[in-house]
Amino acid sequence: LAELYAQHGEGLLQRNIRVDQRDTATNRSIEATCTGDGSVNFLHFNNGVTFLCEKAFYDVFQKTLTLERAQVVNGGQTIRALHRALEKRKLKSDVIVPARAITSSGHKDFANDVAVNQNNQNQVGTGFLRSNDQRVVQLDHALASLGWLLERREGELTSLTDTERVALERRIGHHLDGRIIRLKDGAQAYTATFYGQPEIAKKNVKKIFLSVEDGGYYERIFSGDMTAEKIVIAPRVTSN
Known part of the structure; x- marks a missing residue:
């Protein structure tokens, strides 16, 4: 995920309602968890990353998931924090991030509803x-x-x-x-x-x-x- 952000930057988050919140207490906590002694528990402490894509293909033999026209619609702060930790060479190898992919099949209204409702747990203008x-x-x-x-x-x-x-x-x-x-x-x-x-x-x-x-x-x-x-x-x- 960190390398994915390094490759695509903010272009990966164009459908994400939230822009980079930068140096907030929450973001510092995310980075501290993925670089500190409690990194093995990152899976339990973080809500993870949600991708919205038009189509998804899973290769059972290679065990790879390929997403077409993918965007991160929730978890933007997480993926940015992981990238910052990677750049500092502090990202722990035992960090596991829950991630899921939702396919829209090209339905724009559904895609927009996903982006909005994925962020309703926190107050947004x-x-x-x-x-x-x-x-x-x-x-x-x-x-x-x-x-x-x-x-x-x-x-x-x-x-x-x-x-x-x-x-x-x-x-x-x-x-x-x-x-x-x-x-x-x-x-x-x-x-x-x-x-x-x-x-x-x-x-x-x-x-x-x-x-x-x-x-x-x-x-x-x-x-x-x-x-x-x-x-x-x-x-x-x-x-x-």
Whole structure:
């Protein structure tokens, strides 16, 4: 797992709702367990890693599991901690990590539901829970065509490698500086201007991302009326 992260980096975690939480008490504890005297008990102390893939193939003779288009949807902090320990050459050989693979067979709604529900055991902002929703993904692509990058998960750009940064700049055709729109900020500005509900934008941000069934406005705000052009313009309107 540590070597898998070394090979693919954050690209392995694009469907993971949580970005790198870095030097938190939990992450320090994970790293301490996989490098310390209690490493043999890692299996019992850690929830493990969940992969979501389109297809999985198990070779009974080679005893190998091959995952197609795999993403880590839960256990991102664990896999990062393992990688840090590996880089420091402190990862113990007796560490066993529980891992499971869930196949989506190409069903996007199911894949998104897995990513969301795998993270419901810990509190996550409502904006994070929408980061992989098709409406948000489509907005991301539309903004990229206009030369803007949508930060779908808060803080996801802080840990970019130089290679990842260059790839994103190529994608939008501009340097990232001054060309980033954060999902929460963009949605707030749009709600206050084009949707005409400044009170919701200011005092009830959570409701922007809650579904109508849960008393929110998500489907109404992220509708066909929302365009990439309006998301770019909205912050300028509110600042004026």
